[in-house]
Amino acid sequence: NAGVTQTPKFRILKIGQSMTLQCAQDMNHNYMYWYRQDPGMGLKLIYYSVGAGITDKGEVPNGYNVSRSTTEDFPLRLELAAPSQTSVYFCASSYSGDRVRNTIYFGEGSWLTVV
Amino acid sequence: SQELEQSPQSLIVQEGKNLTINCTSSKTLYGLYWYKQKYGEGLIFLMMLQKGGEEKSHEKITAKLDEKKQQSSLHITASQPSHAGIYLCGADDAGGTSYGKLTFGQGTILTVHP
Numbered sequence: 221n222a223g224v225t226q227t228p229k230f231r232i233l234k235i236g237q238s239m240t241l242q243c244a245q246d247m248n249h250n251y252m253y254w255y256r257q258d259p260g261m262g263l264k265l266i267y268y269s270v271g272a273g274i275t276d277k278g279e280v281p282n283g284y285n286v287s288r289s290t291t292e293d294f295p296l297r298l299e300l301a302a303p304s305q306t307s308v309y310f311c312a313s314s315y316s317g318d319r320v321r322n323t324i325y326f327g328e329g330s331w332l333t334v335v
Numbered sequence: 336s337q338e339l340e341q342s343p344q345s346l347i348v349q350e351g352k353n354l355t356i357n358c359t360s361s362k363t364l365y366g367l368y369w370y371k372q373k374y375g376e377g378l379i380f381l382m383m384l385q386k387g388g389e390e391k392s393h394e395k396i397t398a399k400l401d402e403k404k405q406q407s408s409l410h411i412t413a414s415q416p417s418h419a420g421i422y423l424c425g426a427d428d429a430g431g432t433s434y435g436k437l438t439f440g441q442g443t444i445l446t447v448h449p
Contacts, residue, residue: 262441
């Protein structure tokens with residue numbers, strides 16, 4: 221069982237370039253999330269999705285876009301990369317938003333550097 | 336918005352020692368999650384607490400949510416080098432469905448010397 225898979229693991233971008241971070245889960249989870257983690261800081265929610273075709277902004281959505289065309293995939297698009305987007309990005313998923321059944325599983329992270 | 340403060344920010348202990356990490360919230364906690372993170376790896380789910388006074392254990396790690404539901408503690412008994420890593424608390428502050436959106440503390444870096 222692969223769980224939550226993120227690609228790429230490492231990437232260096234030049235300022236102004238664009239890229240997509242891929243995220244896939246094989247647990248048939250309805251909810252998916254993208255977080256970023258800056259050094260010495262906790263994770264901050266960028267976007268989340270409660271099902272295919274439904275996405276919503278989190279705490280720090282500026283500079284990012286997402287789509288959810290299938291249950292399994294939740295790509296994060298960075299448009300016009302800026303140094304402030306240098307961070308570690310984590311994708312996560314859960315079966316539902318119900319707290320009782322809601323173990324949130326995280327991918328291994330994608331390290332992005334914008335130079 | 337909810338804020339979580341973890342203490343200490345870093346901790347160095349000798350193998351075999353007990354230790355405690357605290358997570359204090361600015362609001363009532365309805366769901367408190369503990370994760371462990373190792374460099375280069377994702378977050379590993381440890382446990383989730385949602386009721387005041389609730390206590391859960393997994394191997395040598397015990398987590399509690401206080402009665403007033405604004406603080407949680409993570410206690411490791413007889414620490415081992417394998418316990419080293421970053422411990423993160425995450426919480427949702429919604430009384431109802433939060434859609435799994437979590438606010439995280441800044442993390443506690445644990446080093447265990449053999």
